[in-house]
Amino acid sequence: MxxxxxxxxxxxxxxxxxxxxxxxxxxxxxxxxxxxxxxxxxxxxxxxxxxxxxxxxxxxxxxxxxxxxxxxxxxxxxxxxxxxxxxxxxxxxxxxxxxxxxxxxxxxxxEGKLQIEYERLKRKLAAEGLFDKERKQALPKLPLKIAVITSPSGAAVRDFLRILRRRNYGGEVVIFPARVQGQGAATEVTAMLKHADASHGFDLVVITRGGGSIEDLWAFNEEPLARAVAACNLPIISAIGHEIDHVLTDYAADQRAETPSAAAELISSLYLEAVQTLATAEQNLAYYADTAITERGRNLHDFLTRLQLIAPDRQIEHLGMKLDDMENRLGNQLREHVRINKDRLSEQAQQLSEHHPRVKLQLASQSLRTLEHQLLQAVKVCVSAKKEHLSHLQKRHENGDLNATLKRGYTVLQDPKGTIIDSAQTAQEESELIARFHDGQINLEVRK
The missing domain is CATH 2.40.50.140 (Nucleic acid-binding proteins)
Known part of the structure; x- marks a missing residue:
């Protein structure tokens, strides 16, 4: 229960x-x-x-x-x-x-909220295409004047300049001072970047600072700075922090360097490579110039030797006689050419007169009159044939008409219902008949 x-x-x-x-x-x-x-x-x-x-x-x-x-x-x-x-x-x-x-x-x-904000901004800017490879500029082959945006008292700029000096970089480096950490740092870096972009003579911009936490590096993750980097007309190298550090300017820039020292290595390598290329070109030019001068001297000596052998005076006289002969032949050929063209022109004029529009019109008019006469004759013959055929049909129609037959003395017998009587046997079966003539009908009584 x-x-x-x-x-x-x-x-x-x-x-x-x-x-x-x-x-x-x-x-x-x-x-x-x-x-x-x-x-x-x-x-x-x-x-x-x-x-x-x-x-x-x-x-x-x-x-x-x-x-x-x-x-x-x-x-x-x-x-x-x-x-x-x-x-x-x-x-x-x-x-x-x-x-x-x-x-x-x-x-x-x-990492907290800064990391989330970093990922959000990264996805947003990537979706807009700011990080696309197609937007990036190639670094100059020979960067002779570089704008470096960084803290003038930081270790990053010292390392950067030390590497350039050690590798014998011969270009000019201009420091654009800006705070690289803390409130307002991104605004200062953006202003220096726009100032460098508007200045004349710079081949390359480097934005750099040393390593640090995400909070220390956050200025380089701010959206306005990343957009300014992507919009800059000059090629930009972003060298922020250490190898493991990644900021939004790294993606927006045309080239990322893992450290400030790596940026200096890259720039000096470009410079040294250009200098080496120039030196090689200079050596090649000197070699080709010496070779060309030697070859031209040898050719000139050979030419003078041949000139002595060929006796220029006699060659000139011989060429003069050849020129006279060519002049005579050319005159004869020209006169013959003129004669042939005159004959051809006369022939073409004769052909043209035969094809003159007046002659064409006369021939066409005569042909038209002939065709007109032929057409009238054909119409007459056709009309006559049609009349004869129509008369024949009319006669056939008249011969086949019932009244025409009755006029010739024939009579049609019919019963009272109008049925034609076509035999004596059928007539004997009726008591009355109707005899139809061409001008009327009469009633007949059948006697059996």
Whole structure:
């Protein structure tokens, strides 16, 4: 009896899948776009690219998944024991009845909101095409005047200039002083960049500073500076921080250098390569000039020797006689050519007179009159034939007409209904007949 009392109504009992769906709707509806922090454990990477792991703290753990598309966008590899901050949505995996976090963004703890803002700006500017390779300019082959935007008292500029001096860079370096850290630093760097861009004579711009935390380097992640770098008319090298540091100016610039020293190495390499190319060209020019002078001297000596052998005076006399002969032949050929052209012109004039429009019109008029006469004759013959044929048809029609036959003495017998009597037997079967003549009809009585 107690079982009957506790037994629920049928509509109050949920299936496991129904209860799981209710829980799924509640969780997914109330826990969207959440941040959670913990330590990575049980990390597992699938061949599909999906990454499964747990995020735990001292008293709990949370199953997590980072799908392949989102995992590929992270700038570091997840490892067991790593402290992370995850951003994503809670979801329930119904087959196992287990809730989990579907992560969209993973950052190492300590970077916080600046890292999220960096990723957002990076995606935004990349989507606008500011980082496209097609926008980037090639660095000059021989940079002779460089604008360096940096702190004039920092270690970065000292390292930069030291490398250039050590590698015998012979160009000019102009320092555009600007703060490279803290509030207002991005504005100063942007102003110096626009000033350098508007100045004349610069071949290259270098924006540089030493390494630091993301907070220290944040000025080079600000959107206005990144846009100014992308819009600059001069080629730009961005040399911010160390090898592991990446800022938005690195992507917007035409070339990234891993360190200030690397930027100096790159520039001096371009300069030294150009100088070496110039030296090689100078040596080649000198060699080719000496070779050409020697060859021309040898040719001149050979020419003088041949000139003595060929006796120029006699050659000139001989050429004079040949010229006279050619003049006579040319005159004869010219007169013959004129005669031939005159004959040809006369022939063409005769042909032209025969094809004169007046002659053409006379011939055409005569031909037209002939055709007109032929046409009239053909019409007369045709009309006569048609008249004769029409008369013949009229006679045939008259001969076939019933009245014409009756006029020739014939009579048509009909019964009272109008049926033609065509035999004596049929006539004997009737009591009365009608005899039809060409000018009327009479009634006849049949005697049997």
């Amino acid at each position: 107690l079982d009957d009392f506790l037994k629920p109504a049928a509509d109050q009992v949920l299936k496991v899948s129904e209860l799981t769906r209710h829980i799924k709707r509640q969780l997914e509806g109330n826990f969207r776009q959440v941040w959670v922090q913990g330590e990575v454990s049980n990390l597992r990477r699938q061949s599909s690219g999906h990454v499964y792991f747990s995020l735990k703290d001292a008293s709990s753990q949370l199953p997590c998944v980072l799908f392949a598309r989102d995992a590929a966008q992270q700038n570091f590899q997840l490892e067991d024991g790593m402290e992370l901050q995850l951003f994503g949505d809670l979801s329930v995996y119904e087959p196992h009845g287990r809730y989990q976090l579907i992560a969209k963004v993973a950052i190492q703890s300590g």
